[in-house]
Amino acid sequence: MAEPLLSVTGLCRHFGGVVATDNVSLTIAEGELHAIIGPNGAGKTTLVAQLMGELRPHRGTIRLGDRDVTTMPSYRRSRRGIARSFQITSIFPEFTARDNIALAVQAHAGHNFRFWRAARTDPALRKPACAILDSVGLGHRADVPAATLAHGEQRLLEIAIALAARPRLLLLDEPMAGMAPEDAARMVRFLSQLKGKITLLLIEHDMDAVFALADRITVMVYGSVIASGTPGQIRANAEVRKAYLGEDELA
Numbered sequence: 001m002a003e004p005l006l007s008v009t010g011l012c013r014h015f016g017g018v019v020a021t022d023n024v025s026l027t028i029a030e031g032e033l034h035a036i037i038g039p040n041g042a043g044k045t046t047l048v049a050q051l052m053g054e055l056r057p058h059r060g061t062i063r064l065g066d067r068d069v070t071t072m073p074s075y076r077r078s079r080r081g082i083a084r085s086f087q088i089t090s091i092f093p094e095f096t097a098r099d100n101i102a103l104a105v106q107a108h109a110g111h112n113f114r115f116w117r118a119a120r121t122d123p124a125l126r127k128p129a130c131a132i133l134d135s136v137g138l139g140h141r142a143d144v145p146a147a148t149l150a151h152g153e154q155r156l157l158e159i160a161i162a163l164a165a166r167p168r169l170l171l172l173d174e175p176m177a178g179m180a181p182e183d184a185a186r187m188v189r190f191l192s193q194l195k196g197k198i199t200l201l202l203i204e205h206d207m208d209a210v211f212a213l214a215d216r217i218t219v220m221v222y223g224s225v226i227a228s229g230t231p232g233q234i235r236a237n238a239e240v241r242k243a244y245l246g247e248d249e250l251a
Contacts, residue, residue, distance in 0.1 A: 003066065005030045005199050006051070006169055011060035013046055020046040022223035024060070028169070033191070033200040035210045038220035044203045047220070048171050051201070052084050053077045064169070081168030085158050085175055093147035097138055097157055100146055101129035104164035128164070136160045136190060152183025156190065169199045176206050188212060211235070219243070 004027040011024040021043045028034045036044050049055040051062060053074035062070045069077055092100050102125040133139045136156045141149060146157060155175055162170055175191075176184045188209050194200065195213065204210050210217065211231045218228040219240050227237045234240055 004028055005032075005065060006201070007061075007063040008047075008051070009061045009063075011047070011050060011057050011062065013043075013050060013055060013057050019223045021050065021057070024220070024223070024225055026218050026225065026228060028199060028201060031196050031199055032215045033195045033202060033213055035202045035204060035214035035217045036220060037204070037207070037210055037217060041222070042220040043223040044220055045173055046223075048084060048173050048201070048203060051171060052082060078165060078167075081166075082171065083162040083165045083167035083169070084171035084173065085155075085162055086173055091146045091154060091157055091161065094145065096143050096145055097133060097149065097153075097160075098126065098129050098142040100157060101132050101160055101164050102126060104161045105129055105132075108165045132160050132163055135163070137186070150183070152179050152186060155179065155183075155187065159190075167198060169201065172200060172202045172204075174203055174205065176204060176209060184209065 006026075006028040008024060008026050011021050012019070013021045024043070024047060026034070036047065038044055046055065050057050053069070053072055053076070057070065060070070061068060064077070064080055064082065067080065069080065072080075092103065095103065102122075105125050105128050130139065130142060133142050136159060138153060138156055138160065141153060146154065149157060155177075159170075159172070159175060172191075176187050179187065184206060191200070191202070191209075191213055202210070202213065214231055216228065216230055217234045219226050219234060219237075221243045226243060227234060227240050229237070
């Protein structure tokens with residue numbers, strides 16, 4: 001069996017007396033779309049922050065391929081191929097959509113930001129930026145200031161910024177949060193096209209989207225993993241029904 005791209009073992013993190021992640025273990029295969037679900041306060045975002053290196057676990061290990069990255073800072077994890085989106089959209093609102101992506105391309109290439117004014121017209125940055133915008137369906141909005149994009153477009157732009165780093169593993173923290181149904185459907189279509197091209201870890205409350213997209217699902221409650229398996233196995237799991245999804249949710 002091939003070595004998993006991501007392997008998490010016994011991950012623990014607490015804030016005072018509150019246990020945010022409690023002995024969390026999971027593996028994600030290369031090219032898999034793995035969803036993490038659970039009620040608010042289950043520890044999902046804390047888990048992502050630990051995977052990205054923004055929070056240091058108190059116990060446990062995180063391996064990316066054959067490399068232990070548990071104590072590695074986030075900028076080094078980014079260089080090794082981990083990128084993320086956030087629950088709250090994180091973009092440069094005063095820049096155009098293309099400029100946002102070009103800046104991300106520039107950052108990944110390690111260019112000096114003092115030359116940003118000239119770099120905005122640099123074909124070596126503009127060309128990949130346009131290609132990435134096209135890939136997320138925003139090519140026709142390249143010259144629009146990010147602040148004036150619709151909410152769903154801003155969420156797609158944020159993912160495009162993450163894709164500019166050419167990640168091996170993309171962590172998506174509630175990409176459909178606050179979206180209208182038509183925007184959520186557009187995001188599902190995009191993620192289905194992205195699936196298999198890179199490895200995805202998806203945190204999402206939209207259960208229709210999760211079960212439509214995921215290869216495997218891990219369920220967290222109160223910081224602990226209570227189940228992990230295929231969508232069919234999760235649907236059939238009585239403990240998951242009781243703790244989170246509910247009988248009506250899975251009917």
